[in-house]
Amino acid sequence: xxxxTVSMLSEAxxxxxxxxxxxxxxxxxxxxxxxxxxxxxxxxxxxxxxxxAVTYLLTRFQAxxxxxxxxxxxxxxxxxxxxxxxxxxxxxxxxxxxxLPFQRACYPDLLYRTPFCEADLVTLPSIYxxxxxxxxxxxxxxxxxxxxxxxxxxxxxxANAFLFAHHIFVLRIVSDDxxxxxxxxQTVRGLVAEHGGEIASFIExxxxxxxxxxxxxxxKNIEQALLDEIIYxxxxxxxxxxxxxxxxxxxxxxxxxxxxxxSAMPKARVKTKREGKEQYERLRQIFLEP
Amino acid sequence: xxxxxxxxxxxxxxHVYIEEDILDxxxxxxxxxxxxxSSVIPVPHYKDVFCRKNQHFAxxxxxxxxxLARKREPFLYKGSPMCDDFGHENFxxxxxxxxxxxxxxxxxxxxxxxxxNIVVFVNLEDTFLALxxxxxxxxxxxxxxxxxxxxxxxxxxxxxADWIGFxxxxxxxxxxxxxxxxxxxxxxxxxxxxxxxxxxxxxxASIADSLEKHTPPLRSRLRSMREAIEKGWKVRLCVxxxxxxxxxxxxxxxxxxxxxxxxxxxxxxxxSIGVFRVPKESxxxxxxxxxxxMLLSYPFxxxxxxxxxxxxxxxxxxxxxxxxxGSATAH
Numbered sequence: 001x002x003x004x005t006v007s008m009l010s011e012a013x014x015x016x017x018x019x020x021x022x023x024x025x026x027x028x029x030x031x032x033x034x035x036x037x038x039x040x041x042x043x044x045x046x047x048x049x050x051x052x053a054v055t056y057l058l059t060r061f062q063a064x065x066x067x068x069x070x071x072x073x074x075x076x077x078x079x080x081x082x083x084x085x086x087x088x089x090x091x092x093x094x095x096x097x098x099x100l101p102f103q104r105a106c107y108p109d110l111l112y113r114t115p116f117c118e119a120d121l122v123t124l125p126s127i128y129x130x131x132x133x134x135x136x137x138x139x140x141x142x143x144x145x146x147x148x149x150x151x152x153x154x155x156x157x158x159a160n161a162f163l164f165a166h167h168i169f170v171l172r173i174v175s176d177d178x179x180x181x182x183x184x185x186q187t188v189r190g191l192v193a194e195h196g197g198e199i200a201s202f203i204e205x206x207x208x209x210x211x212x213x214x215x216x217x218x219x220k221n222i223e224q225a226l227l228d229e230i231i232y233x234x235x236x237x238x239x240x241x242x243x244x245x246x247x248x249x250x251x252x253x254x255x256x257x258x259x260x261x262x263s264a265m266p267k268a269r270v271k272t273k274r275e276g277k278e279q280y281e282r283l284r285q286i287f288l289e290p
Numbered sequence: 291x292x293x294x295x296x297x298x299x300x301x302x303x304x305h306v307y308i309e310e311d312i313l314d315x316x317x318x319x320x321x322x323x324x325x326x327x328s329s330v331i332p333v334p335h336y337k338d339v340f341c342r343k344n345q346h347f348a349x350x351x352x353x354x355x356x357x358l359a360r361k362r363e364p365f366l367y368k369g370s371p372m373c374d375d376f377g378h379e380n381f382x383x384x385x386x387x388x389x390x391x392x393x394x395x396x397x398x399x400x401x402x403x404x405x406x407n408i409v410v411f412v413n414l415e416d417t418f419l420a421l422x423x424x425x426x427x428x429x430x431x432x433x434x435x436x437x438x439x440x441x442x443x444x445x446x447x448x449x450x451a452d453w454i455g456f457x458x459x460x461x462x463x464x465x466x467x468x469x470x471x472x473x474x475x476x477x478x479x480x481x482x483x484x485x486x487x488x489x490x491x492x493x494x495a496s497i498a499d500s501l502e503k504h505t506p507p508l509r510s511r512l513r514s515m516r517e518a519i520e521k522g523w524k525v526r527l528c529v530x531x532x533x534x535x536x537x538x539x540x541x542x543x544x545x546x547x548x549x550x551x552x553x554x555x556x557x558x559x560x561x562s563i564g565v566f567r568v569p570k571e572s573x574x575x576x577x578x579x580x581x582x583x584m585l586l587s588y589p590f591x592x593x594x595x596x597x598x599x600x601x602x603x604x605x606x607x608x609x610x611x612x613x614x615x616g617s618a619t620a621h
Binding site for chain 1 (some may be wrong): 300305343577587
């Protein structure tokens, strides 16, 4: 599964259109859109709102560790006007995110090769209005751009509690250099739409991963079904169940099959725990064969 | 995008994270001079990157990052009872690099660290100072390449050469540098030191090919060992861990023949042998990293020293090794 977070609908609209996502009408707390493999949430502006929304999204749709999250949006460039001209409208991937309100940094795990240039991001408690950022503990890494916005660090930290670090991507489009009053919804939408093809192919690239595809498959394999049957038949305790699942998993790697296991099992569900324990011990010895 | 396809991964060391207070260290500059295309990210402490939440060890092995840091105390660690002390009373090891560039399926490092990224502690001089203080009290035996493969990194760090230089000035210190690399050429210009042991871990070619990803082939390692012996170095041959794979006796018979024909066994300094064993807490993590591993799915038994083969199996394998390698030291 892929989860996408944006703070404003105007930033999300081109992606929603391009991916033909539909709003989930039952979701009233947040605007959530979906298509086959992807959920998109509009979090609202600011760190706290973003953190709450990400936690809601990943809990509500039962995110697995192997799922992906893309945090997407616009930001400002903390640089001179000349440099701003060069990068305005550019799209960047965060290599380091500094949470200014909490004075701590997080470092996305940049394992995958992406088509985007790298930038440092500073998550501010309020809108960046230009000039230097007081309290920033590090210098600008030339030639890496330093970008300001209001959600990334919170989104990253919330998502990282659920997902593998290398499955979280933070992308930002440079929309301004602190003069955000001049920005309109249409300008933001236009900037995102300019990168529509790039973003869409990046999303497709993620959707093509094994992990996203696996999320769709709910077929239980035969071995798992057999194991479930054994656990039910033997009335095992939680501790015995865990032990049996571990041993059976290793047995299956070694022998490739559970053939012959069922013949060693009782045909009906055991009547007493003692009977179950005896059968469990027999099964355990089989699974411990080298 | 398949997880097995390397083209989707950033190249190894695409990013170098450097602790802020060693940005100006000479070894930092030396290492960075080899990595001109890497993106450098300063960090307050190496654990901010190395100990991140929810890292994926196997995925990180596809695109390892380098972390340069300052080593803080302790600089020396007491040798583990699971490792051979070769009769030395004061057996210690150091950890100047954490993690290894190879991907051996049986390696205990996989269960030990939260990350597969490589941490290089650039302030080797502080380890030397700590060691000098200890050497005033007693002679020492120090293994310098336990939590890593130092010689494999030699072209980047030059640590083995530095250690040999240090050992040459302290004859009451004996050091062992253990490797799977075939990189003897990186130190071949240095004169052999009587208190430095170069140890090579080798496995049968079929095991090296299938379970020791990215390591040099057996014949390259044997060539490196031979060169070191010819130059006059003390060379230790390590068959550790021996693995109980299918048809292991035939595989190890052939392996022994190959070693015998490639090396003058009588000129080796000594042997070290042992069967597969990992600390108690490591096996679960290792199985998580290699869920389909035939090797790790074996029904190991747990003793006080950790997971290993059942006693009966262990003795058969150890007897076999002792028989072949004669004067070997048992674990």
